[in-house]
Amino acid sequence: MLDGKRLLITGVITKDSIAFHAASQAQQQGASVVLTSFGRARRMTERAAQRLSDPVDVLELDVNKPEDLEGLTASLRERWGGVDGALHAIAFAPEDALGGRFMTAPAESASMAFETSAFSLKSLAAALEPLMDTGGSIVGMDFDATVAWPVYDWMGVAKAALESVSRYLARDLGPRGIRVNLVSAGPLGTVAARGIPGFEQLAALWQAQAPLGWDISDPAPVASTICFLLSDHARAISGEILHVDGGFHAIGAPSTPGG
Ligand SMILES: NC(=O)c1ccc[n+]([C@@H]2O[C@H](COP(=O)([O-])OP(=O)(O)OC[C@H]3O[C@@H](n4cnc5c(N)ncnc54)[C@H](O)[C@@H]3O)[C@@H](O)[C@H]2O)c1
Numbered sequence: 001m002l003d004g005k006r007l008l009i010t011g012v013i014t015k016d017s018i019a020f021h022a023a024s025q026a027q028q029q030g031a032s033v034v035l036t037s038f039g040r041a042r043r044m045t046e047r048a049a050q051r052l053s054d055p056v057d058v059l060e061l062d063v064n065k066p067e068d069l070e071g072l073t074a075s076l077r078e079r080w081g082g083v084d085g086a087l088h089a090i091a092f093a094p095e096d097a098l099g100g101r102f103m104t105a106p107a108e109s110a111s112m113a114f115e116t117s118a119f120s121l122k123s124l125a126a127a128l129e130p131l132m133d134t135g136g137s138i139v140g141m142d143f144d145a146t147v148a149w150p151v152y153d154w155m156g157v158a159k160a161a162l163e164s165v166s167r168y169l170a171r172d173l174g175p176r177g178i179r180v181n182l183v184s185a186g187p188l189g190t191v192a193a194r195g196i197p198g199f200e201q202l203a204a205l206w207q208a209q210a211p212l213g214w215d216i217s218d219p220a221p222v223a224s225t226i227c228f229l230l231s232d233h234a235r236a237i238s239g240e241i242l243h244v245d246g247g248f249h250a251i252g253a254p255s256t257p258g259g
Pocket residue numbers: 010011012013014016017018019037038041061062063064088089090091092116141142143184185186187188189190191192193
């Protein structure tokens with residue numbers, strides 16, 4: 001499905017990362033992959049990169065640093081001449097913006113969540129646009145932001161912004177053949193998720209209400225959908241949000257009391 005595609009995969013920190021599974025499946029489907037990481041996380045990403053069936057390089061990228069974004073464009077141009085697709089699997093919110101502290105979180109923390117988790121999709125797309133001469137596919141990671149959740153707080157607001165950013169990118173990059181879509185995943189037990197105090201509360205909701213059931217330790221179905229959106233099978237899809245959540249989003253309440 002991804003034969004010959006040159007893909008940039010951000011957001012791998014461990015082998016539990018959604019992006020790790022996306023990179024792994026993309027390789028199995030014929031893609032060439034490079035990862036990104038930064039700062040203290042880099043050694044962990046390098047370790048994860050070695051665990052892929054075909055070990056890959058890790059490029060430096062703090063998505064909030066313009067110099068890293070410039071370096072990324074240059075390094076991908078040198079490596080491949082162009083890029084066919086990218087996964088943005090990046091999110092961060094300071095501790096005081098999560099876990100039930102919505103009313104007290106300072107503006108700086110909300111802004112940090114917005115910059116790293118939503119504005120950064122635009123930043124990454126702008127860095128890759130010059131490398132996508134023949135079109136391309138950019139995929140970001142969402143957690144349904146049409147409603148308010150327990151504990152998700154300012155990350156939820158950042159995800160609402162991400163949903164909007166992806167639509168504006170679809171508008172502006174569509175004429176160049178670049179598609180921009182999001183995958184709205186159910187809860188998965190990754191480093192980012194475990195960093196949300198009370199994450200288990202969200203995970204428990206899925207156990208009670210997802211009609212297909214949901215395994216928080218299995219990112220493979222989410223990774224498969226990412227690969228689909230990166231592939232030519234999705235060539236007429238842009239500005240879309242695909243829910244990969246066991247059907248949870250379509251159901252208003254558990255079918256039987258308590259689950
Ligand atoms: N795990 C879930 O339950 C879940 C559900 C829906 C959506 N998501 C989204 O999936 C994406 C990937 O998260 P994950 O759950 O795989 O967790 P993860 O912790 O494995 O990945 C998060 C990644 O973000 C990176 N990151 C943070 N700040 C960055 C910065 N300034 N520059 C570059 N990279 C930065 C981290 O290095 C890490 O690799 C996130 O957008 C997350 O919100 C996760």
